[in-house]
Amino acid sequence: MTNNESIEFLYDLAKKNSIEIEVIQISGKSNSVSFLEKKLEEISIGEDFSLGVRLVKDQKEVFFSSETSKKEDLEKLFNQQAEALQFAKANENILLNDKIESSGDIEAYFPEQINSDQKVERTKELEELLWACDENLKKVRNTSFSESYSNVSLYNKLGDSNSYQKSYYSLSSELLGEKDGKRASGHFSFTTHDYDDMITNEMFVDRIKKHSLGLLGAKSPETGDYPIVFERKAFASLLSLLLPMLNADTVDQGFSLFDKKQGEKIASGLLHIENDPSYYKGLGRKPFDGEGNPTKKHCIIQDGVLNSFFSNNEYSKKLGIENTHTASRSGNGRVGISPSNIIVRSGTLATTAIKAMKPSLIEIVRLNGLHAGFNSVTGDFSFQAEGFLYDFGNLVNPLQDFLVAGNIKDILMGIEDLGANVIDNGGSIICPDVLISSLKIIGS
Amino acid sequence: MLLEKSLIENTISYALEKGADFAEIFVEKKFSQSIKFLDKQVDGISSDLDYGLGLRLFLGEEILYATTSRPTENSLRDLVDQLIYRKTNSNLKPQSFLAQPESNSLISLNIKPWDQSLKEKINYLSDLDSFGRSVSDKVSQLQLSMNQQVQEVLIANSEGVFVEDVRPYSQVIINAVATDGGAKSQGLERKGFMMGSELFKNLDAKQMTKDAVEQAIRLLSAKNAPAGKLPVILNNGFGGVIFHEACGHGLETTSVATGASVFSGKMGEKIAHEEVTAIDNGQMQYEWGSLEFDDEGMRTQNTTLIENGVLKNYIVDKMGAIKTGYPRSGSGRRQSYHYAPASRMRNTYIAPGPHELEDMIKDVDYGLFAQKLGGGSVDTGTGAYNFAVTEGRIIRKGQLEETVKGASLIGTGFDTLSKITKVGKDLKLSPGTCGSVSGWVPVTVGQPPLLVSEITVGGAAND
Numbered sequence: 001m002t003n004n005e006s007i008e009f010l011y012d013l014a015k016k017n018s019i020e021i022e023v024i025q026i027s028g029k030s031n032s033v034s035f036l037e038k039k040l041e042e043i044s045i046g047e048d049f050s051l052g053v054r055l056v057k058d059q060k061e062v063f064f065s066s067e068t069s070k071k072e073d074l075e076k077l078f079n080q081q082a083e084a085l086q087f088a089k090a091n092e093n094i095l096l097n098d099k100i101e102s103s104g105d106i107e108a109y110f111p112e113q114i115n116s117d118q119k120v121e122r123t124k125e126l127e128e129l130l131w132a133c134d135e136n137l138k139k140v141r142n143t144s145f146s147e148s149y150s151n152v153s154l155y156n157k158l159g160d161s162n163s164y165q166k167s168y169y170s171l172s173s174e175l176l177g178e179k180d181g182k183r184a185s186g187h188f189s190f191t192t193h194d195y196d197d198m199i200t201n202e203m204f205v206d207r208i209k210k211h212s213l214g215l216l217g218a219k220s221p222e223t224g225d226y227p228i229v230f231e232r233k234a235f236a237s238l239l240s241l242l243l244p245m246l247n248a249d250t251v252d253q254g255f256s257l258f259d260k261k262q263g264e265k266i267a268s269g270l271l272h273i274e275n276d277p278s279y280y281k282g283l284g285r286k287p288f289d290g291e292g293n294p295t296k297k298h299c300i301i302q303d304g305v306l307n308s309f310f311s312n313n314e315y316s317k318k319l320g321i322e323n324t325h326t327a328s329r330s331g332n333g334r335v336g337i338s339p340s341n342i343i344v345r346s347g348t349l350a351t352t353a354i355k356a357m358k359p360s361l362i363e364i365v366r367l368n369g370l371h372a373g374f375n376s377v378t379g380d381f382s383f384q385a386e387g388f389l390y391d392f393g394n395l396v397n398p399l400q401d402f403l404v405a406g407n408i409k410d411i412l413m414g415i416e417d418l419g420a421n422v423i424d425n426g427g428s429i430i431c432p433d434v435l436i437s438s439l440k441i442i443g444s
Numbered sequence: 445m446l447l448e449k450s451l452i453e454n455t456i457s458y459a460l461e462k463g464a465d466f467a468e469i470f471v472e473k474k475f476s477q478s479i480k481f482l483d484k485q486v487d488g489i490s491s492d493l494d495y496g497l498g499l500r501l502f503l504g505e506e507i508l509y510a511t512t513s514r515p516t517e518n519s520l521r522d523l524v525d526q527l528i529y530r531k532t533n534s535n536l537k538p539q540s541f542l543a544q545p546e547s548n549s550l551i552s553l554n555i556k557p558w559d560q561s562l563k564e565k566i567n568y569l570s571d572l573d574s575f576g577r578s579v580s581d582k583v584s585q586l587q588l589s590m591n592q593q594v595q596e597v598l599i600a601n602s603e604g605v606f607v608e609d610v611r612p613y614s615q616v617i618i619n620a621v622a623t624d625g626g627a628k629s630q631g632l633e634r635k636g637f638m639m640g641s642e643l644f645k646n647l648d649a650k651q652m653t654k655d656a657v658e659q660a661i662r663l664l665s666a667k668n669a670p671a672g673k674l675p676v677i678l679n680n681g682f683g684g685v686i687f688h689e690a691c692g693h694g695l696e697t698t699s700v701a702t703g704a705s706v707f708s709g710k711m712g713e714k715i716a717h718e719e720v721t722a723i724d725n726g727q728m729q730y731e732w733g734s735l736e737f738d739d740e741g742m743r744t745q746n747t748t749l750i751e752n753g754v755l756k757n758y759i760v761d762k763m764g765a766i767k768t769g770y771p772r773s774g775s776g777r778r779q780s781y782h783y784a785p786a787s788r789m790r791n792t793y794i795a796p797g798p799h800e801l802e803d804m805i806k807d808v809d810y811g812l813f814a815q816k817l818g819g820g821s822v823d824t825g826t827g828a829y830n831f832a833v834t835e836g837r838i839i840r841k842g843q844l845e846e847t848v849k850g851a852s853l854i855g856t857g858f859d860t861l862s863k864i865t866k867v868g869k870d871l872k873l874s875p876g877t878c879g880s881v882s883g884w885v886p887v888t889v890g891q892p893p894l895l896v897s898e899i900t901v902g903g904a905a906n907d
Contacts, residue, residue: 039505039506041505042506042784043506043509044507044508044511044784045509045511045526045527046782047513047514048511048782062488062490063488063490064490064491065493066493066495067494067495068514069514080491084489084491084562087489087562089485139703141825176704183826184826185826223672253482253585254584254621255585332492369830369831369832371819372820372830372832372852373852375834377628377630378629382851383830383852383902384828384830384854402900403852403902404902405852405903405904406904442672442903
């Protein structure tokens with residue numbers, strides 16, 4: 001069946017069974033080129049297709065998804081899940097939209113701006129630049145250029161639909177250096193939805209060097225408490241752990257330490273974070289959320305105070321809070337909660353000026369083991385880190401072989417300043433460098 | 445059959461005609477079902493069907509890879525044309541397909557996931573929920589998950605390989621939250637095997653639930669873990685994640701072939717304490733990381749990686765064998781047809797040694813017993829690894845004392861392998877999921893208890 005025939009078939013099945021459905025259909029293409037050891041290593045191309053279906057009857061819901069549009073497969077899955085409805089919990093807060101509203105015409109689709117030969121040539125040039133960038137370089141690993149574009153169509157309970165498109169271009173590489181028998185390595189990637197916004201190869205080389213070869217000659221810091229500057233990418237990775245704890249479903253289910261903290265001060269008054277689905281360079285741009293509500297700005301932490309949790313139809317109704325129109329829905333059809341583009345308000349001083357204010361300040365440029373070293377229920381963390389030691393702004397030496405440990409609350413309350421420069425990270429969390437007054441460092 | 449044989453033959457022939465040195469087709473159909481129980485009721489019932497094809501071609505050492513979820517004669521020829529857009533000189537002919545190899549019966553699929561009623565599964569979770577809440581009134585939340593998958597694959601290539609395989613996976617996950625006043629903590633247990641629904645009859649899920657609840661309760665009053673370089677005893681079972689991270693990834697030819705791994709060029713050298721023998725075995729019946737055939741159609745092997753401290757073998761896929769010259773070990777793996785295969789671990793563990801745990805504890809004046817371990821990661825270029833301890837005990841003067849909260853441990857593979865001073869008797873295995881270049885794949889990690897003379901412990905304690 002064609003994509004349209006699949007949709008019609010599903011709505012016919014739903015009608016026959018007196019079941020309401022919502023469908024998300026995602027189709028797209030992707031390709032990538034990678035170089036290794038100064039040779040073309042891999043070319044890949046892919047086509048993706050998925051149908052995600054939400055079935056609702058008598059205030060009960062179940063889900064299924066399929067990567068095939070074969071009639072017999074769809075019918076089997078539909079019937080199986082229709083039967084499963086009787087075992088689902090009755091949920092009076094389920095609410096299906098009868099229209100799909102857009103927040104406006106969000107232009108974020110710039111597909112096929114570069115042809116195959118140009119991709120190969122650009123990646124080859126980048127790898128050549130990387131090989132020549134430093135005398136201590138030992139290996140350039142997996143330099144790649146990738147591109148993907150997709151169409152997201154949401155069909156509501158009436159079968160009406162709306163859609164938007166997404167495009168991504170990404171450059172990535174990893175350098176390994178060796179000096180005096182000791183090694184340092186680092187990965188860097190940059191992703192944008194408009195190829196015109198892609199950084200130059202020269203800028204890429206500058207950025208990756210600091211996070212890899214810049215760490216050669218590193219020492220392990222002495223264990224103790226230090227003022228810490230999280231470089232913006234490292235702070236963005238911390239925020240990626242924090243954000244799910246601010247979702248209404250996580251809070252309601254008892255898995256967040258911010259339960260009952262709405263309206264309370266949970267961070268330094270300097271911290272101001274909002275979700276801006278329309279931010280031009282943000283990779284999470286979209287005109288409507290996973291339930292068909294128009295996306296909108298929402299300030300989640302205002303001058304350190306926690307505002308209304310991120311929510312969707314179900315949890316705004318259940319908890320009686322504002323619907324922030326942040327329903328998420330991936331290709332498998334499940335409805336969750338997720339913001340689009342997180343913007344952290346910048347400060348007034350340049351990061352160099354912030355570093356110059358403190359003796360024995362550690363700048364952390366990378367945190368490793370984020371998936372394992374964080375307890376989302378308690379907020380406790382313990383992460384392997386890499387960075388630099390400064391004394392009143394003067395570089396003392398690079399740092400490796402150490403950990404930073406504490407509780408996420410210590411970080412939020414300990415924010416002492418934020419850098420003035422919000423340089424685009426090439427992601428959906430846009431933030432400046434952040435100074436924390438003191439955190440525990442475990443090293444030598 | 446997942447795809448007509450003639451369509452596979454024609455595509456492979458066409459790819460060789462266009463100049464490929466090697467052509468491979470991987471077709472996958474995967475049914476998944478997940479049931480979640482939360483707040484004493486069913487929280488979600490979902491089913492997924494993944495279907496698609498991965499076409500891999502070699503041009504010398506170049507890899508060309510394409511995927512589609514709608515394979516037809518024309519679409520596959522089109523993919524070949526897109527991949528081989530330059531003129532090449534190869535004139536190879538495909539070899540006739542060999543007969544399907546015999547099965548070693550590594551799996552059990554007596555009760556297919558869709559043949560067990562939903563009602564029965566939900567009752568199973570409901571019973572566990574009631575039981576878990578009866579263990580303690582401090583239980584504030586229980587999240588129970590029952591996840592099942594049946595992956596059917598067909599792998600064929602221009603060298604005559606034609607293999608069909610069925611891989612069932614069933615898993616139970618228990619996540620307990622305990623609350624006491626303002627304190628909150630979490631306990632987690634998971635078990636999974638290559639079985640159908642018969643697993644749920646054989647598994648002692650009540651004990652798992654009790655263990656998760658008791659862990660959450662112990663951690664309610666736990667202090668912060670210590671900080672600094674300490675002797676550490678890594679418990680058996682999931683403690684094996686240390687070998688997986690500190691050493692295993694660095695032995696995969698994906699890293700070794702470019703000379704970037706710290707273990708490149710070390711074959712035959714002593715890289716660990718002589719008590720250390722490490723295995724990567726794809727042929728263990730029912731284990732989470734087993735495979736009858738790898739994702740390149742080769743029967744998996746039982747591979748000794750390190751024997752008495754000496755490096756004996758790498759973990760080798762097809763392209764790794766071409767680049768390094770080492771023999772394949774049946775280790776080509778991928779998450780799905782969306783990924784080209786790469787060299788990956790299967791069931792990886794350190795073999796049992798001669799020591800009792802009690803004797804190892806007596807050897808430590810002040811240190812950490814890492815009782816429960818979480819995940820980790822490694823930089824194969826530098827060998828620097830990290831992994832999480834989710835629950836520990838302080839060892840003082842040879843005695844186990846108070847429980848402490850989680851902390852990450854860091855080190856480098858070489859350094860830690862050389863500092864393993866005692867290997868215990870009691871080997872245990874644990875299932876996990878490993879993420880790398882070819883996606884997330886099921887693996888088993890394992891070890892007996894290990895005494896490491898010094899690891900950096902990243903606890904938040906101030907003394």
